Amino acid sequence: MSQIAYIDLTTKKVSTKDIPEQIHRMFLGGRGLAAYLLYNHVEKGINPMSPQNALIVSSGTLSGYFATAYGRTHITGKSPLTGVYGDSNIGGDFSPELKYAGFQHLVIKGKADKPTYLWIHDGQIEIKDASGLWGFDTFETQSRIWEELEDPDVKILCIGQAGERLVRFACVRSWLKRAAGRTGLGCLMGSKQLKAIAVRGTKGLPAKDPGKLLEVSKRQLDYGRKTKIFQIMAKWGLLWPWVVNRERGFVRSRNHQIIGFPEGLGTMEVDVFLDKYQERMFACHGCAMHCQHRWEIKEGHFAGLKGEGPEWFIMAGLGALVGNPYWDVALAAEEACNKYGLDVWTYANNVAWLMELWQRGIIDSNNTYGLNLEWGNRETLAKLPALIARREGLGAIIADGPDEAVKRLRKPEAALYYHRCGKGLDLEAPLTQQRATPLGCLTSNRGNDHLRGICNMEHMNLPPAVLENIFGRPINPDPLAWDTKAWMATWTQYLYAVVDALGLCKFWTKFAAPDLWGFDEPLEVLNAVTGWDMSKDELFEVGERIWNTERLFNAREGIGREGDLPSPISTVPIRGGRLDGVSLEPDKYSKMLDEYYELHGWDWEGRPTPDTLKRLNLDKEPSHIL
């Protein structure tokens, strides 16, 4: 049985607890038990950068077992960027290794008196000196730890210079581009002077019914490999959404001012990357899809640069959003964000915002320390990640988020052009062209986020019978219809919560395609591993419980209905494309929000009612059992 390890960096004390089966079954691991642990270990109102905040590193319940694509790690804490619930999910191979070392969750509190890293191996946890690693980027940090521990099979999570210098949108990194990107958890790690967590495990991970697990895994893998999405992902990786999203109006250029990206046609394209930059494909732990690219720039100003990725949001964020039609500078900026440990999305949103301020004449070179912020400026895009990570010049202005940047620029009107949601996270999913998706994303407990609530099936032109079969209720297939979409968002959010708790990659689920996994397929694997005989209804309720526990955390921080609303500028109708003039009408959105709250059993402010908490066995929380 995997354990929870509690690590206090101030006192250097380490303790462990077994996870009672009853609690494990109620929350599962990964994002599920992490929500429980955060609610129990972080008091109301604490400063996210204080030693009282907890950094929780979680492995999924099914991570490490013989099943495809259960290799995701979940990282949780009170967000230094937004001040509310913060969590982020990272691929790679850390999660299974943590299980092989004997742990499912790490609860890290306190603050080290000097730079530190954790060395976790086969049930042992050592707090080691990282003074020699401080100041190095994420690539160099991992190399040096492998050398120091004399084992290249050690799996590592680490921060770069951005996390060390407490940049609010610093992230936690692994390999060359794996990132727990959103909500600034690299900043939280830096605030604890924790440079890295290294893990190596050789313990076994016995399943209750190995024969059944083998049969289920093989059957599911055989099926998955034949799906259309598998074949596309294996060749194009995560670039395929670019084509779909661009034409459906989900790609915005120039800080969300324009739908689509006409100037990138023929240059910022999937085939241009595949022909000119891609070297090969590779995969996360235990995944047959191998959707990740390795690339190299062979000519021009950035010749010799190598990296991993990119995903479609590199095209959307470091391409369209900042008005850059060229792959080489987008890849260079991505690589710099990876190296210094910055969240690429927030970086792109911040640069796009500054470029719009420049376009509107609100700022000029006197405010930018001489940097040219015209749309797509190559030098600025490539240079700014380093300036942010080192807190130099313009980088220092935006390192602490948009509110501080507005104060430092002394331009109050600048705030009007920053796209974000009520919980403070910068805009990720566009809000105007669909209904279930903006609802699912805006009500996300970490802030507007496609990985928590996007309903991709809303715009897939699926027949009504197929939609009803998936969601268990009639769904209006019109992406712009308001009715039935509250249920679509609710169902989707619970599925994603379960997926994150099990450690499964969302690209194997209905996040990506209607014929991939819903609740049934992971449930088969879960029952084979645990011997629980859990029903689909019970698994669905686990998703609901996780979602409510995260909600409880935010409610305790005083977040209510306003947290589920977009910033006014994000709902303005945008010109262009086939959905010209369509917007997220505030009164209709508000009505849909009421329906969504009712489905969850929440009050008008979006807070769980006592009856709901009792039904989900959350009425005694925080119970401090774990």
Next chain:
Amino acid sequence: MAQEYARSKEVYQRVRCMLCGEKLPLDQGQKEVHCSKCGADWVISWINPDLPMVLRHVISTYKPDGGRIF
């Protein structure tokens, strides 16, 4: 049901117009396709011999401003 639908010929061996959603049947290996409903022209990429995917607009007929697309 979602699985049967996704495996059917409804989904394979054709693409949908990215603008209007019209189903566009293809001959194997066809490089470009014209949508008779909305007039858009698309470049087709073949993931494998049975699996086509829209790659982008045909640049020479793309009209970003004021044309049939925008």
